[in-house]
Amino acid sequence: MAIINRTPDSFYDRGATFEIDAAVQRADAVIADGATIIDIGGVKAGPGPVVDVEEEIERVVPLIAAVHDKHPDVLISVDTWRAPVAEAAVQAGAGLVNDTWAGYDPELVEVAGQLSVGYVCSHTGGVTPRTRPHRVHFDDVVADVIAETTRQAEHAVACGCPEELVLIDPTHDFGKNTFHGLELLRRIDEIVATGWPVLMALSNKDFVGETLDREVGERLVGTLAATAWSVAHGVAAFRSHEVRETMDTLRMICAIEGRIPPAHTIRGLA
Structure with a gap:
């Protein structure tokens, strides 16, 4: 799942894909790199200027339409918490x-559900959108994540969402601290064991930065280490800024496990 932010203030790209032409070009590039889902958002996750519903729609809908027109077979995801935005998307x-x-x-x-599209079920501990966690506590963060996301998943299917397109996301950093993020990875087998496909959004997150004491632009190696661990433990999808590097990581782990063949082999075969 490749990330494309139509925001001027993204924590990672600082508005690099805010202009629609740049955003479409990024979609072309990440699809060529192997992305099979394009996740388009119009509001940064963290605190910042208010973006109302109408502005969010103006940001995401033209890009979704353009990408869908150019790549009709690619699944497009809209990153939003607002029903009117989702409907327009x-x-x-x-x-x-x-x-x-x-x-x-x-x-x-x-x-x-009414529109029969997929749904990602997240876990935030009940925090308000675009706010940062403060002294958060869970008796058992993994149990809390499992209870909340599976409840949402069952509700999504009951509402009409196709079961094969309902994913659960432990949602690193959202309503959680770094210790919670590491525990979610350490115990990821328990989340995978629910049977719902697991999506992880690990890319350049604060829990990676705090674990390694690295700023945003220096978190790729830590992100890929967490990604390798996760795919080896059965995580189904990864939301990523650096698609080519993420795809290499996924393919390498899958090749080690024997799930896919090497891409190009000549050594010692002639």
């Missing part, structure tokens, strides 16, 4: 709603 060509704020708008999953 699906009408423009999105096939997945990435609800990163865990049902804050209860109508969001209903829209996804």
